[in-house]
Amino acid sequence: MAGDSTLCVHEGEPVDETTGSVVTPIYQTSTFAFHDAEELSEVVRGEKSGYVYSRWSNPTVERLEQKLAALESVEDSAFFSSGMAAISTALLSIVKKGDSVVAIRDLYGETYRLFTEFLPSMGIDVSLIDTNDTEALANAVERKPKVVYIETPTNPTMKVVDIAYTAKLAHEAGSLLFVDNTFASPINQRPVKHGADLVLHSATKCINGHADVIAGAVAGSKEIVSKVRKLRRVLGGTLDPHAAWLVLRGMKTMAIRVRAQNSNAMRLAEYLEDHPKVKFVHYPGLKTHPQHEIARKQMSGYGCMLSFEIKGSMAQAMKFTESVKIAYLAGSLGGVETLVSQPSTLTHAQMKDEDKKRTGISETLIRVSVGIEDAEDIIEDFGRALESV
Ligand SMILES: Cc1ncc(COP(=O)(O)O)c(C=O)c1O
Secondary structure, three states: OOOHHHHHHHOOOOOOOOOOOOOOOOOOOOEOOOOOHHHHHHHHHOOOOOOOEOOOOOHHHHHHHHHHHHHOOOOEEEEEOOHHHHHHHHHHHHOOOOOEEEEEOOOOHHHHHHHHHHHHHOOOEEEEEOOOOHHHHHHHHHHOOOEEEEEOOOOOOOOOOOHHHHHHHHHHOOOEEEEEOOOOHHHHOOHHHHOOOEEEEEOOOOOOOOOOOOOEEEEEOHHHHHHHHHHHHHHOOEOOHHHHHHHHHHHOOHHHHHHHHHHHHHHHHHHHHOOOOEEEEEOOOOOOOOOHHHHHHHOOOOOOEEEEEEOOOHHHHHHHHHHOOOOEEOOOOOOOOOEEEOOOOOOOOOOOHHHHHHHOOOOOEEEEEOOOOOHHHHHHHHHHHHHOO
16 A cells, blocks of 8 residues: 555546546536436446436545545545535434434534434434543443444544544444544544544545635445445535545645644644643643553544643633734634634534533633644744733
8 A cells, every 4th residue: 555645646536538637627517418318327227337416426526535535544435515514414324213322522513513402303312421431431332322423532622532442342332433533634543443434524624734625524434435425415415526626636735734733733732831821731642641642552643733721811811812923813623724712612612511611621721723834933923922911
């Protein structure tokens, strides 16, 4: 198997046979014409391969799907118009009324709403367990859930969940393990290698990497991905070909971008850990991180995301986010620019106060997505902003 950068640049993208174009064309079409009515009907029936309608499949989107599958070391992947479309379609393709699912409490805000409001309203029983409470997980899987759902590292407190251990418990109960791999990216972590059954991504983040597209993906075996794809055709959350082309372009540099982000994030985490105005730093690469050893076992790099708590009030935390000059005060993550935000009022505003407290999302917690600017400049920017609060 080729290395990560080679896969990022070449996988799924043969030189265009008719023109020699080294860049994949954007097949910006909703429909595909046929000369032969019988052939059209064979393709519709699935007896012959081909393209009919871009909500079902599209050549630009398919090339992207091939590239991500190789980078996640799986058989297949399917792309969506957002990470949430990928997550909701994947869950609904497996879980039906009367089934149960288990998820960790540390979930991205909108995923949390899907689990706590929407799935229960459809007659699906949801158990939320405290992240890394192994006894609670062992008890919860006794109910034989269809799916065990985790994020690792978690958003925004950077807890690391042992994928291999969770997969073992899930499989013993006959459940599938779904892992949201958005924070790590396939460059730093391949959940299927540790036993996961399906990998989910907000491709809006490290995969695209340039803050100019909303996209999502699922990756796994042909069997599971084909079920998800069937439901995608019905629910309609397919990715547009032009957005797919932008993601293909973004992915060419994913390995070098993510490695530069890993290095910058480590330097910033070490700087913040020693800063007198910082209470603590959550970054899996730090030896002081409670699950550093698990991170070392399942991650090849520690990613672009960190969070830290400043000593002071919510107003001072807010002032910090307004005082940075190189970093932007904005949601989202994984792009080339450094971003800061306060999860309690942005990404996790929808979470119940009780769950915010339980998961450690305090009012003074600041989340950082570290970009690819020069590390010295990011550190200087943060130092200046901390001095001003
Ligand atoms: C960990 C995680 N999963 C899923 C999503 C949802 O992705 P999207 O915004 O692309 O729908 C996000 C968005 O921030 C996220 O951070």
